[in-house]
Amino acid sequence: MDLRAEGVSRRYFRQGKGRNFFFAVQETDLTLPAGNLIEITGRSGSGKSTLLNMLAGLLEPTTGRVLLDGTDLYALDDGKRSILRNRSIGVIPQGQTGLHSLTVLENVKLPSLMYDRQPCSDERAEALLERVGIAHLRDVYPNELSGGEMRRLAIARALVMDPGVLLADEPTGDLDDENTHAVLSLLRQCADGGKAVLLVTHEREAAQYAHAVYTMSGGILTAADQG
């Protein structure tokens, strides 16, 4: 699947004196082609998560459109957009995630239980946990996980529906070098397997896994060196 942003921007209101509206993301075009890993780097506060959330169908742009294989995500009503997102767009969000009343294994299966779909088998969920290196934690609750383990749970959960698009917001933030490389090569494998993958990261070594690299600065996206 291809995911494309056309002229998307996002304006926010900030409390305080003076000019209260500002654009966290200026009008931006970006295509995530099937089979490619696209990387975005940039300082904290430059608008990376805002752009990713608009691409994910989670945050309505102030201007512009987001097209998933030509379907305008924000022209759909909430219900239809939720179903399409659940099926086609895996998101690894920034920060802590995971439902605390469910075990690790149940958390991974959760997206497959929404919208009356067939639940994924325990075997498949376990295989995903194996892939991210936390199979031994399957029966643990998220509040017992380290930051890095939580991050890997989020990755397994984002992959459970086998989405055509995968959007990862600083997925290696809490990981040591070894696990950082494991996660980056897993994302690259997803791209090589045909998914459109977006990686937002501070990781210097990430560029070697990417097909193209962009830099975000003050809400403006610029193409950088090829990976």
Ligand SMILES: Nc1ncnc2c1ncn2[C@@H]1O[C@H](COP(=O)(O)OP(=O)(O)O)[C@@H](O)[C@H]1O
């Ligand atoms: N809901 C919001 N309301 C107002 N300002 C916001 C909101 N969310 C983010 N911002 C601001 O938008 C800018 C970009 O934020 P973000 O996209 O999270 O940046 P990054 O992911 O690159 O760190 C920041 O200045 C942030 O403070």
Ligand SMILES: [Mg+2]
């Ligand atoms: Mg961010």
